[in-house]
Amino acid sequence: MTKHPDFDLPALVALRRDLHAHPELGFEEHRTAALVAERLRALGLEVTTGIAGTGVVGTLRGTGRAIGLRADMDALAMPESSGKPWASTVPGQMHACGHDGHTSMLLGAAEVLAAAPPGITVHFIFQPAEEGRGGAKAMVEAGLFQQFPCDMVFGLHNMPGLACDEMAVVPGPQLASSDSWTLTLRGEGTHGAKPHLGRDPIPAAGMFLAALQTVTGRIVDPLQPAVVSACSLRAGDPKALNVIPDVVEIGGTARAYTPLVRDQLEEGIGRLAHGIAAAQGLEAEYTFIRRIPPVVNEASATQVALAAARRALPKVRTEFPPSTAGDDFAFFAGEAPGCYVWLGNGPAQDGALHHNTGYDFNDAALPSGVAFWVALAREAAS
Structure with missing residues (x-):
């Protein structure tokens, strides 16, 4: 050079x-x-x-x-x-x-x-x-x-x-905006062979994850870009496969280009989380953390x-x-x-x-x- x-x-x-x-x-x-x-x-x-x-x-x-x-x-x-x-x-x-x-x-x-x-x-x-x-x-x-x-x-x-x-x-x-969200689904743990004696948060977590993309697909205008991804999932212990846990913890990211869509993502994820929790008799603790516009x-x-x-x-x-x-x-x-x-x-x-x-x-x-x-x-x- x-x-x-x-x-x-x-x-x-x-x-x-x-x-x-x-x-x-x-x-x-x-x-x-x-x-x-x-x-x-x-x-x-x-x-x-x-x-x-x-x-x-x-x-x-x-x-x-x-x-x-x-x-x-x-x-x-x-x-x-x-x-x-x-x-x-x-x-x-x-x-x-x-x-x-x-x-x-x-x-x-x-x-x-x-x-x-x-x-x-x-x-x-x-x-x-x-x-x-x-x-x-x-x-x-x-x-x-x-x-x-x-x-x-x-x-x-x-x-x-x-x-x-x-x-x-x-x-x-x-x-895009870069925001984080977390969800804790809280139930009541019990023996894996006696699920009727507790309140299992794992099926509710599955319902939530399966329905998560309806937030972008059915709430946000299709002409507006938006991303919601679940990136973390914690529940139970692989060394205790006969125990239904008390808690499932889920977390992820949300991305948008406009304030309106950002609001829709925050509200839509939360509504879905609380709705599924209520239907399954669980408590839901939801947070949406606005990090970067x-x-x-x-x-x-x-x-x-x-x-x-x-x-x-x-x-x-x-x-x-x-x-x-x-x-x-x-x-x-x-x-x-x-x-x-x-x-x-x-x-x-x-x-x-x-x-x-x-x-x-x-x-x-x-x-x-x-x-x-x-x-x-x-x-x-x-």
């Missing part, structure tokens, strides 16, 4: 691989945050650390409009099987979603913009704990947007299957991002299907007009999609990501 005309690409690749080799889970990104802060200070940016624990913001001051550019820093609690020389050195932890690449690209953009400022204020936001631990919400609650007001905020995520010089910038829903791109921010993508890359898609995955960037977009874009990560070789043990961020995407962030700052200033 040769030195990129605007930033040191080999150094950025080395940084990305170093981050990949040293993954840290949400709110534990101490090494990563220190490295990020050190590099931002070396560029002459104002640096604030310790936001929601391990969050970092680097600010390049200008006049007029202020924008926020977000990169997530955390890894996942899973082993790595990629076999790369820079594979994770931490057992049971790996960068399986490309946050090492996201962090590196934003640092590369900071390098370019610090050398040739766009004129506006740019807040480089390095977020902890995107992977389900609530980092964005924690940063917002810690006063992120009071301390660093933004007229617009932007997020970027790599997407295997798109070319490394290709982006997708689409208005409207990009990612949907990511919905705002029109004006999307126009800025689209113009920047077309300036920076040769291939830009304006149609791309939304994902039923979630991203807590939604909390940032709830504070300022936001846009979330997709950057190609090349072919998904050997099944190495996001959250796969064989996944590795594609270093060939680094220049594209840097170019987009730089173009975005300049487009927002125009």
